[in-house]
Structure formats: C-alpha cells, structure tokens
Amino acid sequence: MSHSPIKNIALVGGTHGNELTGIFLVKKYEQNSHLIRRDSFEILTLLANPQAIAAGRRYIDTDLNRCFKPQDLQNPKLINHEQLLARQIAFTIEQSKIDLIIDLHSTTSNMGLTVILHNHHPYLLNLAAYLSKINPLVKVLQYPLNQDHPYLRNLCKLGFAIEVGAVAQGVLQADIFEQTEALIINILDYLEQSNRGEIVSVDNNLTIYRQIGNIDYPRNESGELQGMIHPQLQFQDYQPLAPGEPMFLTFDGQTITYEGESTVYPVFINESAYYEKKIAFYLTQKYQIII
C-alpha cells in the first residue's frame, strides 16, 4: 500500500516506571543510536516518566498512561505530577512533528508480544499483519474505536503500544528483552522499506482480538477482593474461554465460572496494575480480517 513517508518516530519507554524492558531498551538505544537509525526517518527516544523510573513505581501520583485525553490535556486544573508531565510530553511530540509513536510496555499477563491498536488505520493494520506473519508470538489487540482514549500513543494517529509478558514489574527477563528488541528492529525495518516504497510482502489475512469488555475480580460490598484468577485461566491469555469454564477461585475454594453467552478470548489476565482499576481481565473476540 502507498502512504506518505513516516518522517519522525518516537520510541517511548518508561511510561510506567516499573516496566523495565522498555526502559532498558530505550537506554540501550540512547547509547547505541546506530541500532535504530535508518536513512528515511528520524527517531526520537523518550523515557516518559523519569521520576517514576527512579522510584521504581508505575507512577508517582496517577497513571501517566491515562492522562492523554485531549480535554484533560487542555484542563488547567489538572496539575499533579503525571498530568503536568503529560502536557509536556504532548508538547514534545507536537514540536518534534512525530508521525508515529511506539510505546513500550510490559505486563504480568502472558501476552507474548502484543501490538495494541486503537484504530483501523490501514498503515498500522499492514504493519501488524507483517509482524504477526514473521513472528507467531506477535498478537494484535484492538481497543474499541471512536473513543477518546487516554493513552500516550494517541498523541498521533499512527500510535501503538507493544505489551510484552509475562514479566514481573521491576524485573528484566532476558528472553523477553531480546524478543522485544527483535520486534522493534522488525518494525523499524518495515517502516524503512515502506518509506522507500518497497512493497513488503504481507498476508492480507490478519487475526485480531477486539476488546469488548472487562471482568472484575469477585469482591465483597466494601470492594475487598474475595478471590483470584482460577489456576486453569492463569497465563492463558488469547486462549478460548467458553461459557461454564472456570474464571475465578474464591479464597474459600469455590470456583466461579464464566457465564457469558459465547466463547471469548481473555487478555491482560491477572495484570498487577489492573487490580486497582477493577479489571481481572479483558474480554476479547477473535476475528480474521482481510486487509
């Protein structure tokens, strides 16, 4: 497909300060810029939340990656650490005329190498199809369209996140580090070829997982957790969950089954940072699409 060339790319790590894979990859590239330099574009590396990185925490005051709704960026009353930081990052992205954002995340869920998209932009769908074709670990997750998403990557139309896991926060796991590194190089090589007008051979068939909702943990009236992900569901991201199959195990040993109407494909199962967001996992549906 043809597309005007991508001139400026932002490669972002440390949007969450305890997701070390992206942080140390960005640091590596800042010290070895030849690894990510290509002829046809400029690439800006960014450690998004240095204070949270120094503290080894996801965030200082609030989740930075929920601070990028356009109306929030305009709201002068939002002045905590991450709200101010979001405005500064938005300014940097705009000033640098960034066409495409790659935001690096990691998760305690078994998400392999997930590309998260928010729109149907054919450029991103082609990229995703290419990546999932050359590497079976790559999965494509699509959030609902036509929403005001609060994510950093939404600062430009061609923005997406890479979620890698399972890996604990505050930990570097060498296999995941190397897989993510290879994925980034694949992305940059694709962008370079595409900029040159070379046709990158891609299946026009793409499997995507569309988020259709969330499920919270069992809780009591005061919101206290009453159970945990069932052992049969733990680490089973992207695997089918049929009605009647186990979903949670309560602390007193009762199994809670999934009672939806049809088979779904859970992702972000048991992501540590989502306990406070009241999300035990996302529900998705699996689609084959033709690009």
Add this chain to the structure above:
Amino acid sequence: MSHSPIKNIALVGGTHGNELTGIFLVKKYEQNSHLIRRDSFEILTLLANPQAIAAGRRYIDTDLNRCFKPQDLQNPKLINHEQLLARQIAFTIEQSKIDLIIDLHSTTSNMGLTVILHNHHPYLLNLAAYLSKINPLVKVLQYPLNQDHPYLRNLCKLGFAIEVGAVAQGVLQADIFEQTEALIINILDYLEQSNRGEIVSVDNNLTIYRQIGNIDYPRNESGELQGMIHPQLQFQDYQPLAPGEPMFLTFDGQTITYEGESTVYPVFINESAYYEKKIAFYLTQKYQIII
C-alpha cells in the same frame, strides 16, 4: 525431640506491602480463625505494614524487614515510617509473649516453598525436616549464623520466613496461594502434635542450602545496570551453577560466566526488590545434615 510447648504464635503477612499471598492468607484467617485455631496454642495474626499494603508498595520509607536489628530498635534517632513501625511490632510481639513467628513472603524468584532459618535451633530443624519430607516443593535456606539479623522474624528465637514464588508483586497466583495455605496448615499441625508430646515421624536427614554470599548485576561506574540474568539461569533457583556456566547476559549480548572455584546453588535469582540492594542472586552451598 522434647521442647517446652509453644504457647503463642504470630502469623505475619504484609511485612512487604506488595506481597499479596501472605496478605490475603492472613486476611482469610482473620475472617476464619477456626482454620488456624488449635488446642495447645494461641495464634496472633498480624498485617505488619498496613500503609504499605494500602499503597501496594514494598514499603513507604524503607524496607521494614531490615529495621529489626536490636541496636536499631533502641535508636531514638530512627523515626521514619518503618523504623517507628518496627518498634511498635517488637512491642506487640513482646507483650503477646510470642514464642514462634511465621513471616509470610513472596518473591519473583522461583523459590517454590522456601523455609528460611537463621539459627541451628533443633526445634526449627526438625520442623523443616518434617515439612521438606512431606512436600518436595519445600526447600530449606539458612542465612549465616551469629549475625545481628535485621528481620522481623528475629524478634524471637523460633522465628522463620516462608518465601514462595515465582510470583510477581501485586499479584495473587492461585496455585501458589493454595500451596502456601497447605504449608501453613502443615506447620500448625506439626506444632500442635509436638506440643502434645506426640513424636512426629521425621527423617533425621535434611538438605539445607547455606547462604555464603551474593552476586550483583554487571554495572557501569555510575552503578547503572549493564546486563540481566542469563536466560539459562533465570528461574533456576536451587539448581547447581558450575564454574564457567552462564550467569548474566549484558545488554549488548555478551555472556558473563560464573568464575567461582566450585559449584554453588543460586537462590533469589532476579528478585525484583533486590535490584536496589545490589543483589542479582544469593550464592548457597548444599548440605546434607543429620539432625
């Protein structure tokens, strides 16, 4: 063996606020005290650091489980959150005439169900032998003797920690939760039998891993990380590491091998909380002892 009865036990969770297994087990037992009640002893449950639990962090100001050196507990100049809390906990343990402390921890290392001991007390060695005999997942780790240990469990002679993993911080993993629960019940049943003077049948043969040192990650002059645990070592806690075998993988792909003089048995490999303590893993030696 004969021993004066254990009258008062403390079962502690949440010494680290992001180690959810122990926290939710203690909460479960607080709501279902019949599960841990036995005829021959009283049992006190304690969530050690409620503020850190609420914040979902290991600690607020400093690691609580390094605040219990006798001289620190006496030092009126130490007044941050955890230093004050340590004094309050020490007072509670003393007032409650606690004979035995079980302190519940979890780790991102693949430690299975580890019992950590600090002394050669025959009562604890017998308990450990019993537990490791009835459950092959149980390992016994011994820290150096005759030191002023800074740990909560050192508030009484019969104190020990349970370390379970691998599990990410801020996450409940059902299989590990249930294994830990079964281990606690095994411990309480043993203590009850022992208090009654019943002879609990135990092998007099016990395998223990004695800590002999630590290894830090490769770092540059400013202390910045230059590499990570080698994939061949990741999750290989309690497995032999021979001289010449891979230990780290640097960010530029170089393998760093172990160059000690003899085979060691690493534990706490890639524990998240130990990056800041400059510990990539502990070195241990494996012993068979006769109790």
